[in-house]
Amino acid sequence: ATVSMLVDYDTNIQDESKEANLERATSLIAKIPTIVAYWDRIRKDLPVIEPSKDLGHAANFLYMLTGKKPDPDIAKDFDICLVLHAEHSFNASTFAAREVASTRAHMYASIAAAIGALSGELHGGANVKVMLALKEIGSIDNVEGWVKAKFDAGERVMGMGHAVYKTDDPRAKVLREMSKRLAIKLNVSWYEMTKKLEDISKDEMMKRKGVEIFANVDLYSASVYYMMGINLELNTPIFAIARIAGWTAHVIEEKFAEAQPKPMLYRPAATYVGRYCGPMGCEYTPISKRKD
CATH class of the missing domain: 1.10.230.10 (Cytochrome P450-Terp, domain 2)
Known part of the structure; x- marks a missing residue:
C-alpha cells in the first residue's frame, strides 16, 4: 500500500522514459528501507530516526531500526545478505512485477504486485x-x-x-x-x-x-x-528491501524491450483439461429451493 501511495509524490509520473524509470528505481531502493524502519518504530511507539549521511545503505537501515550505529562487522554481514537476496531470476514476485510491467503500468504498480506475491507464505516468510x-x-x-x-x-x-x-x-x-x-x-x-x-x-x-x-x-x-537482533516480523520486509533492486531492474528491462525485440503483453495460455465443479459439485440448485 505504501508503494502505491508513492505515486502521489511522483510529480513526473507521466514521464515513462528510461531515465525517469531509473530515477524511480533508485528512489525506491532508497525509500523502502526507510519506510520499513519507520513502520517498525511507529508500531512500537518509538520516535522515527532519520537516516545518517555517514552510513551506507545496509548500516543505515540497522541504525534507523535501533537508533544505534551498528557494529561494522554486523553492518558488513547485513550488506552481504542484501546482495545475496537482491536478485534470483524468474521467481513468483519477479514474474508478477514483469507481467504488470508488460501492460505498461507504471513502476509503482509493478513493485506493488511483486510485494503482493512476496507476501504469500510459499514465497516470502x-x-x-x-x-x-x-x-x-x-x-x-x-x-x-x-x-x-x-x-x-x-x-x-x-x-x-x-x-x-x-x-x-x-x-x-x-x-x-x-x-x-x-x-x-x-x-x-x-x-x-x-x-x-x-x-x-x-x-x-x-x-x-x-x-x-x-x-x-x-x-x-x-x-x-x-x-543480528532483527525481529522475526521484519524478515519478509527485509527480503523486499533487498529484492527491490532486482525487481526494478526487471521492470526496466521489460518496459524497454531489452528482453525481446519489441514490447509484448504477457498472455499465458491455459489448457482446459476437463470438467471441474469444485468441492460443492456441479448440480445447480434454483434460488427458490436453496436453504437460507
Missing part, C-alpha cells in the same frame, strides 16, 4: 518459519527427534530443498559461514542447531526416499537475522 522451528526445538539435543517426527508426518522441513537448485544453493554456503561466525561471536547455539537440522534432514531424505536434499537460502538466513 520461509526463514521466519525456520527460526520458529529452531525456537520450538529448543536445544541441539532435540533436533534429531524433531526432524524425524516431521518426516514421519510427511511434513516439510522449512529451509530444505529448492524448486530450481538440485545441489547446494550458493547463497546458503555464504550464509552458513556467516551464521557460524556470528554464533561464535555471540556464544549462542543457533548455528549448531541449524547445521544439525540440515545434516539430519539430508540423512533422512536419503534413507527414506533415496534422493539428496540441500539447504536453501532461508535455512541460515533465519539464524543470521535473529543473531
Whole structure:
C-alpha cells in the first residue's frame, strides 16, 4: 500500500522514459528501507530516526531500526545478505512485477504486485518459519527427534530443498559461514542447531526416499537475522528491501524491450483439461429451493 501511495509524490509520473524509470528505481531502493524502519518504530511507539549521511545503505537501515550505529562487522554481514537476496531470476514476485510491467503500468504498480506475491507464505516468510522451528526445538539435543517426527508426518522441513537448485544453493554456503561466525561471536547455539537440522534432514531424505536434499537460502538466513537482533516480523520486509533492486531492474528491462525485440503483453495460455465443479459439485440448485 505504501508503494502505491508513492505515486502521489511522483510529480513526473507521466514521464515513462528510461531515465525517469531509473530515477524511480533508485528512489525506491532508497525509500523502502526507510519506510520499513519507520513502520517498525511507529508500531512500537518509538520516535522515527532519520537516516545518517555517514552510513551506507545496509548500516543505515540497522541504525534507523535501533537508533544505534551498528557494529561494522554486523553492518558488513547485513550488506552481504542484501546482495545475496537482491536478485534470483524468474521467481513468483519477479514474474508478477514483469507481467504488470508488460501492460505498461507504471513502476509503482509493478513493485506493488511483486510485494503482493512476496507476501504469500510459499514465497516470502520461509526463514521466519525456520527460526520458529529452531525456537520450538529448543536445544541441539532435540533436533534429531524433531526432524524425524516431521518426516514421519510427511511434513516439510522449512529451509530444505529448492524448486530450481538440485545441489547446494550458493547463497546458503555464504550464509552458513556467516551464521557460524556470528554464533561464535555471540556464544549462542543457533548455528549448531541449524547445521544439525540440515545434516539430519539430508540423512533422512536419503534413507527414506533415496534422493539428496540441500539447504536453501532461508535455512541460515533465519539464524543470521535473529543473531543480528532483527525481529522475526521484519524478515519478509527485509527480503523486499533487498529484492527491490532486482525487481526494478526487471521492470526496466521489460518496459524497454531489452528482453525481446519489441514490447509484448504477457498472455499465458491455459489448457482446459476437463470438467471441474469444485468441492460443492456441479448440480445447480434454483434460488427458490436453496436453504437460507
